[in-house]
Amino acid sequence: MARLLPTQTDASVERSGEPAVLTLDDDTTRDAIEALSSETAYEIFRLLNETPATPARIADHLDQSLQNSHYHLRNLEAAGLIEVTDTCYSEKGREMNVYVVADDPTLLFLGTENDRPTLKRAFKSFASLLGPPSILLAIGESISRLFTGE
Template structure:
């Protein structure tokens, strides 16, 4: 017998061509660094950039407790690094949020925020020259390098 409530999600990762720029002197950037200073947060963030998942799925995949995952999901969500993409239900009928990266990608610029307008314009020109598929690929490679460098 089937269930009336969806027990799986069809959420997918969508990325805008218009990124937000994090500058070194920005308070939000400091919060992002603080959140990603935790190896567990990095692992969860990396997993969610590969595939949207519910907290229990993350806990199972990374061999973590649900409490650990919930704590780091709250921190990642508070800094805007992840967002709720969908909702599904457990086999017991409990509502579960499905997390993934926000549509607007973040770029890290290790310079002052005074340069932000010029840097965003330069990136847009660069992205248009390479084509729309190059932006998520480049962002994914940066995250992969950050994660592997921290190990």
């Protein structure tokens, strides 16, 4: 028998190309650090970075109570780190929110807004140093996986 209400979601984690940059002189940074300071909240954020999930799925995955998962989800959402992307329904017909990471990627820069030009120069230098070697490492790893069957 077909279900009238969806019990699964087809939401996916969308990756944007532009990172959000959090700096020390921004209140959003403090909120993000406070929200991620709990081990449980950190693990929830990591899970949602990989795949969208409902509070019930998160609770099962982390072996936590549903109430504890809801508590950390509210804190992460209030900090702007996650957001509701979809809704699905439990087997009992209860509506469940589906959460994902809000802005991805996010860069935590331990400097102020005035230091951003220095940050850009540092990234350009870093990218130019790692560009060719990182390509060679990726090729080498791919070849290694091909021969080892991993």
